[in-house]
Amino acid sequence: MLIEGTTWVVIGARGMLGQDLCARAQARGAVVVALDQDDADIRRAGSVAAAVPACDVVVNCAAYTAVDQAEQDEARAFAVNAVGAGNAAAVAKARHARFVQVSTDYVFAGNAPVAYPEDAARAPLSAYGRTKAAGEEAVESSGADSLIVRTAWLYGAHGPCFPKTIAKAGKERGALQVVDDQIGQPTWTCDLAEFIIDLVEADVPSGIYHGTSGGQASWFDFAREVVAAAGLGDIVTAIDSSSHVRPAPRPPWSVLGHDAARRFGVKTIGNWRDRWREAAPAVLGA
Template sequence: MGSIVITGAKGQLGQQLLRVGADQSLPVVGFDSATLDITDAESVRKAVTPGSVVINCAAYTAVDNAETDEAAAFSVNEAGPRTLATVCAELDARLIQVSTDYVFDGTATSPYETDHATGPVTVYGRSKLAGELAVHEILPTASVVRTAWVYTGSGSDFVSTMLRLERERDTVSVVDDQIGSPTYSADVAAGLLELAAYPAPPATLHLTNAGQASWFDLARAVFEGVGADPDRVLPVTSAEFVRPAPRPAYSVLSGAAWANAGLTPLRPWRDALAVALAKCT
């Protein structure tokens, strides 16, 4: 295996890939949007070499803004992966495309398998699905890896926000009718790097920490994890927090395909959260 090229290297997952890769003494190299335009083939050709593995973490992730900025969302989330796949095919390089639970409609009641019918209901979801389809069409050896509810515990992610609100407010209201799998970015990074060394990966995989929770459950777990009273977190419905883009009511992703491929399943989400909180508090 040649170098491991990380796009979107300044995002939370990209940063973790660089950190975990360095810890494992892997040949990781990172590019952000200022140093690599993933929609420009010539720019990509300068970053990718034959035999390398590209892990594409670059994405337009402003879910609400995408509803009124469709062109920008599709440029990054569809045209970008299409260009990466085209260049990887030319250079005999591998591509791992990071995708999202938003490619599903959120109406399931049991974990989504990799072959479950997609049906995105947001511009963001449609743009990410378009990226998946482009990658599969152009580079059949590529792997699409869907993840969800990713946090690090810093910046503006959900866990970091709960830590801040715990310090600032007496109570915090959090929706309890959206169910998913809270997923620690460092664990996703380790999984993606394991996949990068895998000789014949499946075309589509799901990668999240094990188990499921509502945002309300996760917020309570954050409060408990820092010794605060979890009853300060109050449940509300999604109807009380209307957003421009609807959130999936249920977006738990099954890890069966990942495990069946012989890859290491991620630990339970509560165990991962404990580790994350220990690092950021």
């Protein structure tokens, strides 16, 4: 599908990913309809149907992402992440539009010995993970022409994220402790936006695709790169997760494989360290 001249509806358009996706799709020649919670309550099918016009592509970036809070509020998270995903997919099907659902590494337990392939069994550990896994299942059962794009460790200029938190804390405290036994792939929202557009433009088959940077890092590794970019010096010390217990369990291994995109000739995102160094001025400057 050539992107130029197509109409894209982005749900969750004011979020960190949504803003970059809208900008990148417009730069590639698409007409973008940006919808946020004031425009469509994704939890209600009628609200979504009334807000989404005739279009070629619907992308659902809306999500309940308060991972720890979801442990006490799973019903609300489910309404957004599962029911909402199904509602958006159903409307896309009714509009004969391609549907893209943004999902997460949290659908896995995080105990694989190698990068998770796209067809690995879902085994979420947390309430957030369960609701996102249910969202994937709702999309798959909707009958929509759908792409489920899983991402992880997302950061960007247009919202709260790990690099901003680390840079701010480093400036205020002068020393930081960050876990080194959780491994993943820091991913820039701009790169994920381009990847989603590339998948649609390549007209890949319906299915699951992984949109994360290449390589792998611990949060400690990423924090060291962040403080270096912020000009704060060597102020980060490694600790293990037992020293920083949080309400929701985190997958200790969040490395995702990219075979599906490669199979259909879609360029995958570059190494996380290189991409961070490209992103850092915009993310930390914001």
